[in-house]
Amino acid sequence: MKSYPKRYQLNSEIQLIDLALFFPKKKILIISDLHLGYEEALNRKGVLIPRFQFKDTITRLKPILETTKPETVIINGDLKHEFGLIMDQEWRDILQLIDLIDQYAKKIVLIKGNHDVKLGPIARKRSIELVPRYEFDGYLVMHGDKIPDDLKQLNVHTLIIGNEHPAISIGDTIRRETYKCFLIGMFRSWLKKWNLIVLPSFNQVTIGTDVSKEKLLSPFLKDNVKKCEVIVVDKELYPFGKVGKID
Numbered sequence: 054m055k056s057y058p059k060r061y062q063l064n065s066e067i068q069l070i071d072l073a074l075f076f077p078k079k080k081i082l083i084i085s086d087l088h089l090g091y092e093e094a095l096n097r098k099g100v101l102i103p104r105f106q107f108k109d110t111i112t113r114l115k116p117i118l119e120t121t122k123p124e125t126v127i128i129n130g131d132l133k134h135e136f137g138l139i140m141d142q143e144w145r146d147i148l149q150l151i152d153l154i155d156q157y158a159k160k161i162v163l164i165k166g167n168h169d170v171k172l173g174p175i176a177r178k179r180s181i182e183l184v185p186r187y188e189f190d191g192y193l194v195m196h197g198d199k200i201p202d203d204l205k206q207l208n209v210h211t212l213i214i215g216n217e218h219p220a221i222s223i224g225d226t227i228r229r230e231t232y233k234c235f236l237i238g239m240f241r242s243w244l245k246k247w248n249l250i251v252l253p254s255f256n257q258v259t260i261g262t263d264v265s266k267e268k269l270l271s272p273f274l275k276d277n278v279k280k281c282e283v284i285v286v287d288k289e290l291y292p293f294g295k296v297g298k299i300d
Contacts (some may be wrong), residue, residue, distance in 0.1 A: 073117050089132060
């Protein structure tokens with residue numbers, strides 16, 4: 054019997070499913086930071102690792118698509134890894150990934166991340182528009198590497214971002230394990246506040262940044278990460294309290 058990813062009900066509108074975020078009523082599925090081509094980029098730098106990333110990505114994504122049956126799939130930035138060029142592995146893997154998602158969804162939204170400088174030609178190959186952000190029903194989906202100048206003018210209540218690759222280390226002085234995680238918190242600026250959801254990276258090569266100990270990248274997290282709630286992603290999804298309370 055096939056095993057499908059476990060769901061965690063975040064609120065009345067949102068479910069967390071493995072490394073993805075899902076709106077059941079809207080049939081919208083969001084994933085972030087796949088960084089396809091990461092292995093070839095390392096190989097070009099002389100780091101020899103086997104190329105298992107794409108196979109593992111498909112193995113993890115396909116059950117999510119099968120169980121959610123989304124109408125819209127949003128890839129929230131950094132679909133590719135290399136900044137300045139399109140590598141052979143990126144061309145091949147990204148087109149195959151898009152073709153897989155297209156078997157399940159009616160619409161694919163590609164949000165431009167800071168690594169997606171050269172993603173345009175690949176997107177055009179499949180007639181998909183590359184956009185800076187996507188807004189629906191008071192939710193704003195954007196990569197999260199910078200704060201939009203017009204954010205305070207937008208009629209949204211919740212920001213959904215990637216970019217940070219959040220992870221958390223759990224354990225004691227003898228043994229610690231690091232897990233990918235979702236962060237749930239608030240972002241405050243210009244005397245306004247928004248709900249904030251930070252997606253874990255869908256990159257299958259690396260875990261990510263330990264948000265309790267390492268320097269953070271996202272401007273949405275630098276002042277408030279300690280107050281964010283952690284949802285750890287393992288075989289199931291586990292709430293672990295606030296970042297600042299995890300030893």
